[in-house]
Amino acid sequence: MSKCLICKNEIESRDEDIFVLKNAPARAQYFLENREVPSKSQINLKLTVCPHCGHVQLDNEPVFYYKDVIRSSSVSEKMKNMRKEEYEKLFSYLDIEKSNKNLIKILEPGCGSGEFLDVLKKLISEKARKNKKYNDVLIYGIEHDIKRVNAARDLNLDVIEGYAEDGIIFKNAPYDAFVQFNFIEHAKDPVDMMRTINHNLKMGGIGLITAPSFEYILENYAYYELIVDHISNFTFDSLSYLLEMTGFKILSRNILNKDTLEFYVKKIATADESYINKFVRNKKTANKKLNMKHIKKIFDLSKSKFDKKLTKYISSIGDRKLYAWGASHQGLTILSTTELKNKVEAVIDSSPAKQDKYTIGSSLKIIDPKTFYKQNNTAVIILAPGFSDEIRRTIEKNIEIC
Numbered sequence: 001m002s003k004c005l006i007c008k009n010e011i012e013s014r015d016e017d018i019f020v021l022k023n024a025p026a027r028a029q030y031f032l033e034n035r036e037v038p039s040k041s042q043i044n045l046k047l048t049v050c051p052h053c054g055h056v057q058l059d060n061e062p063v064f065y066y067k068d069v070i071r072s073s074s075v076s077e078k079m080k081n082m083r084k085e086e087y088e089k090l091f092s093y094l095d096i097e098k099s100n101k102n103l104i105k106i107l108e109p110g111c112g113s114g115e116f117l118d119v120l121k122k123l124i125s126e127k128a129r130k131n132k133k134y135n136d137v138l139i140y141g142i143e144h145d146i147k148r149v150n151a152a153r154d155l156n157l158d159v160i161e162g163y164a165e166d167g168i169i170f171k172n173a174p175y176d177a178f179v180q181f182n183f184i185e186h187a188k189d190p191v192d193m194m195r196t197i198n199h200n201l202k203m204g205g206i207g208l209i210t211a212p213s214f215e216y217i218l219e220n221y222a223y224y225e226l227i228v229d230h231i232s233n234f235t236f237d238s239l240s241y242l243l244e245m246t247g248f249k250i251l252s253r254n255i256l257n258k259d260t261l262e263f264y265v266k267k268i269a270t271a272d273e274s275y276i277n278k279f280v281r282n283k284k285t286a287n288k289k290l291n292m293k294h295i296k297k298i299f300d301l302s303k304s305k306f307d308k309k310l311t312k313y314i315s316s317i318g319d320r321k322l323y324a325w326g327a328s329h330q331g332l333t334i335l336s337t338t339e340l341k342n343k344v345e346a347v348i349d350s351s352p353a354k355q356d357k358y359t360i361g362s363s364l365k366i367i368d369p370k371t372f373y374k375q376n377n378t379a380v381i382i383l384a385p386g387f388s389d390e391i392r393r394t395i396e397k398n399i400e401i402c
């Protein structure tokens, strides 16, 4: 028996109410320093749907580093442009150019090393050249991991060490707006996080929040997107439910880059305990149509189709040495949950932080692309959804694929 992360009602864990992904990686960060038996870094993921509010979640303990924001510090041009477009939309909701406020303060709770705040800072100074009002826009970040706080400060960003929980009021509050990118799905208590953010905002304050889309995972039969780091799996409906429960009105909700939910919200109430309890009493269901029978059917089918394809592929490569490209969370889940871990020589990844370490859940050595290019008689399987074309082109440039 466990408690729903959102509505806090008890969830009975009967077998038929759970999808179990066996031998999943125990986490997606902190790669292994030494080779070890794969099972030592595996866990069984238990996916459930709350029968009361419909929130899809894992009945597993959150990873130990769930308060830290871990994302690549190098932001691609595509990502930068996407963020800029989002910030422009946020500015228009804030009506900055017509605002009569002396200062407009924007907070990013969970800002990592300040990658996205830096994009915001540059956009603001660019806009300030044409419109002085943007000189009044100030930006702040909160990050739990002190190393990342310091990295953000190196970019001259105003970032303090902390985490949005327990209703804590941050320095410089109240803010006019908040932004948060793919962080809420990691939270042990998403309601507490959003309630705390609510308390730090002015009434009428604007928010921009994103999270991975569970609809995308289902529609694409992508069981390999499941990872223990993402303890919540949000849909349009369940993220709406969480945001409305914590005092926000939805201004717009969109799909970003096919796989991400993007919400713009406005604070319309102070989310104290009685507000939240009243909301849960009055609005019982977040996801009307999602049930475990449906989810199980999709993931079972997804997993068995994937396994069959993989067996066929492995038998097609003959005596060539097989490599896998991509120690992303999807790559880790695929390696850990399939026979691939017994067939692959090593995993290729271009991130120096991962190289010379071993994959979680499959204990395969991670090598840099150059080491791979030197090998003869090889085959490579790309495990990086979203980047496969780009990686394929890189490999083709550097090696001849038979």
Ligand SMILES: [Zn+2]
Residues within 6 Å of the ligand: 004, 005, 006, 007, 008, 009, 050, 051, 052, 053, 054, 055
């Ligand atoms: Zn619930």
